[in-house]
Amino acid sequence: MFQILSLKNGLDNVKGFYSGSTNVGLRKPNSDGSIDGDVSFIRSDTLCDVTARFTTNRFAAAPIKHFLKYPVNFQTDFILINAKNANAMTGQKGVEDIEELFKILKSKIQITNPIMSSTGVIGYRLPLEKISSAFDKFDFNAKNSNDTARAIMTTDSFKKEICFKITLDDGSSFHIAAIAKGAGMINPAMATMLCFIVTDANIPKSDMDELLEIAVDNSFNRISVDGDTSTNDSVFLLSNRQSGAYDKDAFSQALKTITFELAMMILRDGEGATKTVAFEVKGALSDEDAKKASIALSNSLLVKTALFGEDPNWGRIASTIGASGIECDEEKLTIYYDELLIYSTKTPVDDDWEEKAYKIMKQPSFHITCDLGLGNGTFTSYGCDLSYDYVKINAEYRT
Amino acid sequence: MFQILSLKNGLDNVKGFYSGSTNVGLRKPNSDGSIDGDVSFIRSDTLCDVTARFTTNRFAAAPIKHFLKYPVNFQTDFILINAKNANAMTGQKGVEDIEELFKILKSKIQITNPIMSSTGVIGYRLPLEKISSAFDKFDFNAKNSNDTARAIMTTDSFKKEICFKITLDDGSSFHIAAIAKGAGMINPAMATMLCFIVTDANIPKSDMDELLEIAVDNSFNRISVDGDTSTNDSVFLLSNRQSGAYDKDAFSQALKTITFELAMMILRDGEGATKTVAFEVKGALSDEDAKKASIALSNSLLVKTALFGEDPNWGRIASTIGASGIECDEEKLTIYYDELLIYSTKTPVDDDWEEKAYKIMKQPSFHITCDLGLGNGTFTSYGCDLSYDYVKINAEYRT
Numbered sequence: 001m002f003q004i005l006s007l008k009n010g011l012d013n014v015k016g017f018y019s020g021s022t023n024v025g026l027r028k029p030n031s032d033g034s035i036d037g038d039v040s041f042i043r044s045d046t047l048c049d050v051t052a053r054f055t056t057n058r059f060a061a062a063p064i065k066h067f068l069k070y071p072v073n074f075q076t077d078f079i080l081i082n083a084k085n086a087n088a089m090t091g092q093k094g095v096e097d098i099e100e101l102f103k104i105l106k107s108k109i110q111i112t113n114p115i116m117s118s119t120g121v122i123g124y125r126l127p128l129e130k131i132s133s134a135f136d137k138f139d140f141n142a143k144n145s146n147d148t149a150r151a152i153m154t155t156d157s158f159k160k161e162i163c164f165k166i167t168l169d170d171g172s173s174f175h176i177a178a179i180a181k182g183a184g185m186i187n188p189a190m191a192t193m194l195c196f197i198v199t200d201a202n203i204p205k206s207d208m209d210e211l212l213e214i215a216v217d218n219s220f221n222r223i224s225v226d227g228d229t230s231t232n233d234s235v236f237l238l239s240n241r242q243s244g245a246y247d248k249d250a251f252s253q254a255l256k257t258i259t260f261e262l263a264m265m266i267l268r269d270g271e272g273a274t275k276t277v278a279f280e281v282k283g284a285l286s287d288e289d290a291k292k293a294s295i296a297l298s299n300s301l302l303v304k305t306a307l308f309g310e311d312p313n314w315g316r317i318a319s320t321i322g323a324s325g326i327e328c329d330e331e332k333l334t335i336y337y338d339e340l341l342i343y344s345t346k347t348p349v350d351d352d353w354e355e356k357a358y359k360i361m362k363q364p365s366f367h368i369t370c371d372l373g374l375g376n377g378t379f380t381s382y383g384c385d386l387s388y389d390y391v392k393i394n395a396e397y398r399t
Numbered sequence: 400m401f402q403i404l405s406l407k408n409g410l411d412n413v414k415g416f417y418s419g420s421t422n423v424g425l426r427k428p429n430s431d432g433s434i435d436g437d438v439s440f441i442r443s444d445t446l447c448d449v450t451a452r453f454t455t456n457r458f459a460a461a462p463i464k465h466f467l468k469y470p471v472n473f474q475t476d477f478i479l480i481n482a483k484n485a486n487a488m489t490g491q492k493g494v495e496d497i498e499e500l501f502k503i504l505k506s507k508i509q510i511t512n513p514i515m516s517s518t519g520v521i522g523y524r525l526p527l528e529k530i531s532s533a534f535d536k537f538d539f540n541a542k543n544s545n546d547t548a549r550a551i552m553t554t555d556s557f558k559k560e561i562c563f564k565i566t567l568d569d570g571s572s573f574h575i576a577a578i579a580k581g582a583g584m585i586n587p588a589m590a591t592m593l594c595f596i597v598t599d600a601n602i603p604k605s606d607m608d609e610l611l612e613i614a615v616d617n618s619f620n621r622i623s624v625d626g627d628t629s630t631n632d633s634v635f636l637l638s639n640r641q642s643g644a645y646d647k648d649a650f651s652q653a654l655k656t657i658t659f660e661l662a663m664m665i666l667r668d669g670e671g672a673t674k675t676v677a678f679e680v681k682g683a684l685s686d687e688d689a690k691k692a693s694i695a696l697s698n699s700l701l702v703k704t705a706l707f708g709e710d711p712n713w714g715r716i717a718s719t720i721g722a723s724g725i726e727c728d729e730e731k732l733t734i735y736y737d738e739l740l741i742y743s744t745k746t747p748v749d750d751d752w753e754e755k756a757y758k759i760m761k762q763p764s765f766h767i768t769c770d771l772g773l774g775n776g777t778f779t780s781y782g783c784d785l786s787y788d789y790v791k792i793n794a795e796y797r798t
Contacts, residue, residue: 122714
């Protein structure tokens with residue numbers, strides 16, 4: 001048994017971790033005159049084990065290539081992060097730029113095996129002079145999770161930050177905290193999302209690998225804003241073990257909750273999204289079939305625009321399942337919006353189903369369940385609607 | 400050698416074919432007070448061979464199930480078409496409704512093995528009384544291709560109608576004509592599109608099967624408005640052989656041109672589309688790889704919104720190729736907008752590429768070429784941009 005307590009101020013709670021940010025001119029001031037950082041760092045005062053999950057995009061950005069040059073099971077104590085420039089499609093030069101930055105950084109602070117992470121526009125070399133000017137401005141002993149969470153944002157409209165304190169039965173305790181960014185290009189195969197999770201739990205490296213994979217598969221890999229997969233998607237888990245405390249079940253539970261909550265925040269912050277929907281497909285011949293249909297639903301433009309229009313047009317749901325390439329049968333299918341039966345060939349649907357469905361669709365969040373009636377396969381993914389603002393944000397971003 | 404001449408008035412030119420339409424109250428009058436038909440027919444005064452290509456959607460609509468109940472190589476002389484109701488997800492009852500309609504129709508006119516085709520909203524039984532009321536209103540000897548082409552429209556903003564007269568070296572000639580509808584849910588695996596092609600060529604049935612498959616694969620299966628695949632997509636080719644003339648090369652050429660032109664009309668009429676783009680992928684390891692990347696490009700929301708915003712953001716092109724799951728290498732990739740080099744790691748790009756690219760993107764139609772530099776695989780698909788109006792049309796359709 002264990003207790004999970006939610007704390008404010010994110011990363012600041014975790015023993016031995018420091019974070020902060022500064023503005024070096026990559027990002028303009030906000031419309032209200034305030035200025036967010038554009039270069040930031042997360043560091044630990046002792047070496048950390050590190051586990052990461054990266055994008056499946058074949059054009060993985062330079063920071064990911066740089067990370068993968070380290071030997072397996074290397075340890076690190078420093079993450080450098082910049083916004084506004086993805087350092088993607090920059091070839092070998094992009095990796096050399098990171099090495100150059102770290103050479104300068106190491107003249108300012110003693111660090112081992114630093115990691116970089118970038119987000120922003122694709123196809124431009126990093127502005128080395130600007131970014132390295134941050135190294136003299138950083139307070140390396142800052143505990144400033146809030147500003148760091150803001151400094152990694154791109155089209156995000158709010159910062160994403162969580163911390164849990166887990167207390168075990170013997171009274172010992174540890175922390176897991178995370179910050180994340182992401183609001184567009186979000187796809188079940190990750191997203192243009194960055195997520196930095198740090199912990200002081202005394203967790204073995206093998207558990208880090210195992211539990212992060214499960215947590216990511218059940219969170220970031222189940223959300224979709226627009227079906228694209230970026231060059232920079234990364235989730236990092238760093239552990240410095242400074243609390244000395246650990247319990248696998250408790251850690252697993254807390255990590256799953258943190259990643260799921262962050263994924264839902266990213267979905268709610270989906271570019272122009274006005275509502276989020278869980279697409280549960282069950283009764284499929286296999287989990288694989290259920291996954292195909294569920295992800296087809298969360299990616300379908302016709303479903304997404306019907307959600308925005310609050311139109312209980314279940315024909316688009318059925319058509320999308322039929323087109324997803326899985327085994328299905330219109331005589332066996334049933335569709336529910338929350339608890340309301342919408343389609344069945346066997347059970348009569350309420351006469352006023354349309355009015356009831358309309359009320360359900362007015363909610364900021366609801367559940368669509370499609371039971372294929374064929375087997376035990378099941379999968380749930382999470383999507384959002386497609387609004388005018390999605391088009392506006394993405395037609396105007398960059399230029 | 401042969402000559403191809405384009406004629407007005409579509410189906411009316413083809414020997415022995417008649418078509419017409421009427422309004423039975425399924426469709427409201429247009430905003431200018433004019434009234435389009437909602438039930439229509441195409442018939443031949445002699446029996447026709449018929450070849451069809453249907454949707455890959457597993458929930459194929461009742462008219463398709465009805466067609467497939469006929470023996471292979473059956474002949475027909477009548478197609479009944481309705482708009483505003485797809486007769487999809489209506490189960491066995493949906494097929495019985497068609498049989499009921501044909502029982503009534505056969506009491507009005509002598510016909511053999513009639514076919515039905517429907518488009519509209521999913522999930523409602525056909526209004527039999529209204530539709531059968533058309534049978535007393537039809538002029539079965541009408542040659543009214545124009546009205547028929549309008550009567551099959553749904554969200555289309557213009558009718559789609561083509562006729563070619565092909566004259567062979569010996570002076571003999573035949574016609575191929577077609578009408579089509581489609582503007583939304585268009586996907587490389589067909590579309591909510593209906594296409595009716597009729598010919599008086601003396602074509603063997605085996606050539607009809609072979610040539611229609613090739614023509615559809617090179618036209619309707621290469622266009623994408625929004626990546627969805629409907630329950631009702633159908634392409635029919637009917638031949639009554641009344642001209643007595645035929646040449647395989649000439650027929651193949653004319654059929655390919657007709658289907659390609661109709662596909663481009665559907666794309667230009669894509670819901671809310673302001674421009675169309677050819678996505679040519681070459682230099683892939685295989686044609687299959689090239690196809691995956693090309694179709695990913697024409698379906699990508701980020702690419703489509705960048706096209707609408709006329710933003711020469713090639714990073715989205717590169718990222719989409721990288722995410723498409725094919726073999727690729729950023730050092731070998733080159734990207735062109737029309738003839739303008741946009742991205743290469745080897746050849747320097749023009750200093751003012753951005754300004755030039757912007758001019759290219761202003762055109763109503765242009766070409767994006769991605770050369771992967773790996774092999775000989777090639778594929779071209781055709782897409783359009785995503786505008787505010789797409790969201791508006793699809794959020795408001797039906798309700």
